[in-house]
Amino acid sequence: MGVTIVLILAVGGVGVWYWLRIRETGSHEKVEEKTPPRIPQEPIFGDDLINSGDIKVDEIKASPPVEEPQPEPQQPTEKEEVTEEDEETLPKEAEEEPEETSPVLEEIDDSGLPKYDPFVTELVRITFKKPVTGSQLAPFVKTAMENAPRGLLRILALEANSNRWFVPDAIGMFSAIAFYIQLASGKASFDQVSLSNLYQLVFLRMEMNLDGTSEMKEMQFLNNHTDQLNALIKNFGVQITLLLRPLEPVSIYDFEKETMLLGLKRRSMTHYEKLGELVLDKNGKRQGNRKGTIELRWLDNRNIAISLNVPLIAPESDPLRLLMTAANAFAAVFDAKIVDPKGCEISGATVSLLKQELDRFYKQMRENNIEPGSVRAHQLLD
Numbered sequence: 001m002g003v004t005i006v007l008i009l010a011v012g013g014v015g016v017w018y019w020l021r022i023r024e025t026g027s028h029e030k031v032e033e034k035t036p037p038r039i040p041q042e043p044i045f046g047d048d049l050i051n052s053g054d055i056k057v058d059e060i061k062a063s064p065p066v067e068e069p070q071p072e073p074q075q076p077t078e079k080e081e082v083t084e085e086d087e088e089t090l091p092k093e094a095e096e097e098p099e100e101t102s103p104v105l106e107e108i109d110d111s112g113l114p115k116y117d118p119f120v121t122e123l124v125r126i127t128f129k130k131p132v133t134g135s136q137l138a139p140f141v142k143t144a145m146e147n148a149p150r151g152l153l154r155i156l157a158l159e160a161n162s163n164r165w166f167v168p169d170a171i172g173m174f175s176a177i178a179f180y181i182q183l184a185s186g187k188a189s190f191d192q193v194s195l196s197n198l199y200q201l202v203f204l205r206m207e208m209n210l211d212g213t214s215e216m217k218e219m220q221f222l223n224n225h226t227d228q229l230n231a232l233i234k235n236f237g238v239q240i241t242l243l244l245r246p247l248e249p250v251s252i253y254d255f256e257k258e259t260m261l262l263g264l265k266r267r268s269m270t271h272y273e274k275l276g277e278l279v280l281d282k283n284g285k286r287q288g289n290r291k292g293t294i295e296l297r298w299l300d301n302r303n304i305a306i307s308l309n310v311p312l313i314a315p316e317s318d319p320l321r322l323l324m325t326a327a328n329a330f331a332a333v334f335d336a337k338i339v340d341p342k343g344c345e346i347s348g349a350t351v352s353l354l355k356q357e358l359d360r361f362y363k364q365m366r367e368n369n370i371e372p373g374s375v376r377a378h379q380l381l382d
Helices: 002-034 047-052 084-089 134-146 192-209 219-236 252-261 319-334 348-367 375-381
Strands: 076-079 096-098 121-133 153-159 173-182 212-215 239-246 265-268 271-273 278-280 286-289 294-300 303-309 336-339
Touching: 121 134, 121 192, 134 153, 134 173, 134 192, 173 192, 192 212, 192 219, 219 348, 219 375, 239 319, 252 265, 252 294, 252 319, 294 319, 303 319, 319 336, 319 348
Parallel strands: none
Antiparallel strands: 076 096, 121 173, 121 212, 153 173, 239 303, 239 336, 265 271, 271 294, 278 286, 294 303
């Protein structure tokens, strides 16, 4: 009997202990369930944390890595023509010339239009009886640009509300449009086909479809004017070119490095030029740089050409002295001889003959109303 009572008490004690244990465990679980989940904080990207080692940069994924600023690419404008010889020596990467640096039209006439030089440019203006939308002008503008050599056509439209000239867009309302047609330059020229397309597909159709009145000269006059300008370009688009022949081969990469160090402006990997003269308007505002008067070209590892753009520099600047000074400077850098295109070394007699030819050349330019080194000379002969 006594043993039975002891067993009952022992079993009861174990049961009470076990029940208390379960209750204690359950209470802990309930407390943990009621605890709100921890909200992860955004990492702080301070130099102190990154450098301290407390946070590994590779493990931070909440924010993208900070990118280092990249150098801005050069703005291209015109691609330089690549000859078959260039294709053999140039890398396959596209070589592009910098933005056009010829002077822009800045001076304004009484009508609010930019002034222009009628010696090289014709202006066609079409006035509409009722304002038209930019979307109505868009197909004619597109056709005009497609039929014009690159860089020789500029289009402005007269905004109806402000009565100011802007490049036409699809949103505005315009009461007139103006086409500046530079008929020819040293790089490109209009021909009879492109002029005829402008006249028939653009000017005449705008008159009919948009109820406009044009102010333009006869087609035959424009064709004759273009022929005259092309003849002047042929006569006065002159360079004096000398060759630098290094004693040791000069790679294109060494040429590029040395030419950049000497302060020339890059046109392509094989073509550099001396910075041109700064052009200002009558109020002293910068308009652009004229084309460089001295050019340097890598022909191959044994021949480097240095050229003087004769009509683009005034005779008062002593262009022949500038050419010879530049040639001697580059000859020293590349350890080269200075020779003419036939391979004969340049002598004092050669320089004297060149000086006489230049004097005669500049006199002929002035007789044809082209002042050497002027804006007109650059527009026509650049």
